[in-house]
Amino acid sequence: MTSDSRTPGLSRRGVLAGAAAIAGAAALTGCGSGPKKAGPGTTGADALRQALPRYIPSSSVAPDIPGVAGANGAASDPAFLSYPANPARTVASPPGAGGTYVTRTPLWGAIPPSDGNSYYEAVNAALGATLRMQPADGNSYVDNLPALFAAGKLPDWTQIPSWGNQKLNMGTAVERFVDLTPYLAGDKVAAYPNLANLPSAAWQAGVWNGKLYGIPSFSSPNSFPGYFFHRKDIVDAAGLSADVKNAEELFTLGKALTDAKAGRWAFDDLWPYLLFPFRVVSTWNADPSGKLIHQYETPGIVEALNFAARLAKAGYVHPDALAGNTGAGQQRFWSGKVVISGGGTGAMDGDDAKGGRAADPNYVRGAVKVFDAAGGTPLIQLGSGAGWFSYLNKNLSEAQVRECLAIANFLAAPYGSAEYLLVNFGAAGVDYTMKDGNAILTERGQRDVATSYQFLATGPQVSLVKNGFTEVVRDYAAWQADAVKYATRPLFFAMNISEPSQFGGIGQQVEDTILDVRTGRKPVDAFTAAVANWRRQGGDELRRFYEGIRDKHGTGQ
DSSP states (O other): OOOOTTOTTHHHHHHHHHHHHHHOSSEEEEEOOOTTSOOTTOOOHHHHHHHSBOOOOOOSSOOSBOOOBOSTTOBOOOEESSOOSSOBOOOSSOOOOSOEEEEEEEESSOOOOSTTOHHHHHHHHHHTSEEEOOEEETTTHHHHHHHHHHHTOOOSEEEEEGGGHHHHTHHHHGGGBOOOHHHHTBGGGGGSHHHHTSOHHHHHTTEETTEEOOEEESOOSSOOOOEEEEEHHHHHHTTOOOOOSSHHHHHHHHHHHOBGGGTBEEESOOTTGGGGGGTOOOSEEEOTTSOEEEGGGSHHHHHHHHHHHHHHHTTOBOHHHHTTOOTTHHHHHHHTSEEEEEEOGGGSSHHHHHHHHHHOTTOOEEEOOOOOTTSSOOOEEOOOSOSEEEEEBTTSOHHHHHHHHHHHHHHTOOTTBHHHHHHHHOSBTTTEEEETTEEEEOHHHHHHOOSOGGGTOOOOOOEEOSTTOHHHHHHHHHHHHHHGGGEEOOTTTTOEEEEEGGGTTTTHHHHHHHHHHHTTSSOHHHHHHHHHHHIIIIIHHHHHHHHHHHHHHOOOO
């Protein structure tokens, strides 16, 4: 198998990032603050500009398909069809000074051996330092972090994904970590060229209380939560097209693709990505008068619910999807039982193609072009540049902090560099070999190499060949190049807002009702009633809280 910076768990990353971004444009953390002022964590635009590192793009490696600039700061990922034959070196000498540091990172997959691990040995030798990698089960990773905080047993270097912010009360928890502003803000980042090569948006959600704490991983200038995918082979064989221009064309396509007697339905679960065509791309929105309204209160969500219910009642949605059996969704898609499904953008890669071909030799995944339900100009939500951040323990000395940043600079080397090849594949001839211009893990590499160092720091994401599926890269690059034209930043874009804890559960009854309405079990009036109840239970008070944030700190636009 071929591995890359999106190895074990990072297709899952695409799904998780999508769920997190749809749930809210801001990174929300719970605290006990009153509803009329921002609690710990919030940063205004002026303070943010002072804390962010300056973006200094690298020209050390040229992609086969360059990224394309889009709207609102979005850009498609550059794409590579093979690894450069002569990888550039971006770090002249080992960055470490002989230090030893304990790390903690998540991992989805088998935990590799720590003793006699050729991968760890090769990377640490090149670093000139020892990182004691302690990957932990990604499924329970965030749940286990509070105990480490409470016991005061944080390692030297810790990865905290964005969906852990609320559980950890990151607005105040960051006091346990090093303020990196004096080391990296503005031009100071130039001392670390690979870190400077990370877009400014990648750092933004790592800023808390006006100070930079987080080092980003898996950053991307587009960071789309997800969209719709289709079985291109099935659609093509039927003489149809998935490039719909509006919701009615999607409905008509659903009718043409559904054959329940043959065990095939047009759609799996399209929610929450169905919100985008109906122009719901932000949790909070300003109406024409300037009043903030929640996405629950927008006309678009009612239209999206009515359309989803219409698909369900017409019989175009797979029964298991309607029953909430999401775990088998990928298998339904691979086997052709459904033709169109919603999902995170990380789902479209060579690993998916390999799994799909095992289920159906004709399998080809395609991405539906971004469209508007009414046939107007499309919109797609632009997420923050990164959702994964690593933090350094504040007990480290200044010399140790600088050593760790130099190591992070090595780990953040761009795709196509000699350093990236080492960090992601280990030792040449031991952990991997090259085939058809791409690295292939050996049997030992499959045992020892795991996504671990990458959770501490990585270069910007790129599209690349996995398992030999070159056309997947070309197709995804083309979809991104089109989608970035319609990217829009949600209100409170990438702002770390500490939302008062009393509002934590008030939306659950609305979400439960949304499920019942979009699957056709309840009328849309039930949703309207649930929203009215949400307002009484604290929604209006939460609105005033966000209006206070806007008045004091702006909206991140």
